[in-house]
Amino acid sequence: MILSDVINGWSNTLFPDPLIEKLATERANICAQCPFLMLKNVCGKCGCPIIAKVRSLNSHCPMSKWKAVREYKDKETRERWLERVDKSKITLNL
Numbered sequence: 622m623i624l625s626d627v628i629n630g631w632s633n634t635l636f637p638d639p640l641i642e643k644l645a646t647e648r649a650n651i652c653a654q655c656p657f658l659m660l661k662n663v664c665g666k667c668g669c670p671i672i673a674k675v676r677s678l679n680s681h682c683p684m685s686k687w688k689a690v691r692e693y694k695d696k697e698t699r700e701r702w703l704e705r706v707d708k709s710k711i712t713l714n715l
């Protein structure tokens with residue numbers, strides 16, 4: 622997961638948006654059934670905390686159980702979601 626995806630995930634965790642919460646719930650329900658889920662909140666494949674990973678719009682499941690928004694085939698849906706990524710993007714001066 623790249624830094625902007627990490628920031629997007631934690632930003633969406635700290636400042637919940639109803640539509641993103643719906644997506645996060647769908648993803649988290651898949652993770653809850655996954656044998657790689659560790660300690661109820663860590664992905665055993667990538668080591669990411671599930672709470673933020675499922676809210677990071679451009680993150681994906683390393684086992685292809687759920688997709689990143691940019692992988693959505695429907696252009697209109699994909700662009701609507703990506704607008705939300707841009708709104709929550711934070712620029713870091715590193």
Ligand code: SF4
Pocket residue numbers: 651652653655656657658663664665666667681682683684685686687
């Ligand atoms: S992100 Fe994928 S591999 Fe990781 S716990 Fe969720 S479903 Fe399993």
